[in-house]
Amino acid sequence: MNVQQISELLIKASYIADESLSEMIWMGLTINRPLLLEGEAGVGKTAIAKACAVGLDRPLFRLQCHESLDLNQAVYEWNYSRQLLEIRLREAEGGDKANLRENLFSEEFLLKRPLMQAITSPTPAVLLIDEIDRADEAFEAYLLEVLGESQISVPELGTIKASSQPLVILTSNGTRDLSDALRRRCLYHYLDYPSLPRELSIAQTLVPEADINLIQQAVMFVHQLRKEDLDKIPGIAETLDWIRILCARNLTSLPDDPVDFAGTLSALLKTKNDQWQISGPVLNKLMGSGLRVGMDAGVVASKK
16 A cells, blocks of 8 residues: 555545655554654544544544543453452352452453553554543553553553554644653654645535535635634634534625624634634734635635
């Protein structure tokens, strides 16, 4: 499989990747290296893992990281209720208890969580470790064995090696610095907000029912909006939601008067301060000549 084929598989999975991202996925598959995707929230980091799972026809296992994440949630835990039931059954039956402990701590009583599910999957999987920067440094250090050796150590069972090599994708919003040891084990890609032509292509692919003029004007409006001093810059998902809302109002282009669509901006502006800031004069500025000129340039670029 080459880079072009990767791009085509992602397109079929409704993800428009640039060449550098497709190439990194190809490299990860070729040399079995985890992929570390960094970037602002909303630029499509999580979506690329889902698209890889669909495009490559692999199961997807997702671990959502957070501050209190522990091994029981991420790797495995013992099914204590079932173990207790087994003990009571043995007692009721008067069975042999000599090897009870050994039986209780077997894979039969093991509850597999995303990391173990991925490495023990009978077929190659996609493992998404989402927002690794939200987990603490101790958990990040634990990951080194999984990423570097494709294995997990379980004290009661020993070392469990990968049945198949998963494609591991880690995402980070950059809320804290990741360790050098983790970065060394990964291929790295910074995912930025898409260029105007690429976002036009994404919107046309994922919202095909929308009029092309509406898509062009809405995407350019969002690109102009991202230049404002916002608390939360709208991502690709917000752009698509906004276009769907405008399309549902049977619009084929943005109204000339911003007042006519100001109520729909809640799809783009997700904080009180941003909604207060983008009003009246700012909306008129965004709808001014800069939007029209930029839109024309985007249309020309998208046709090349």
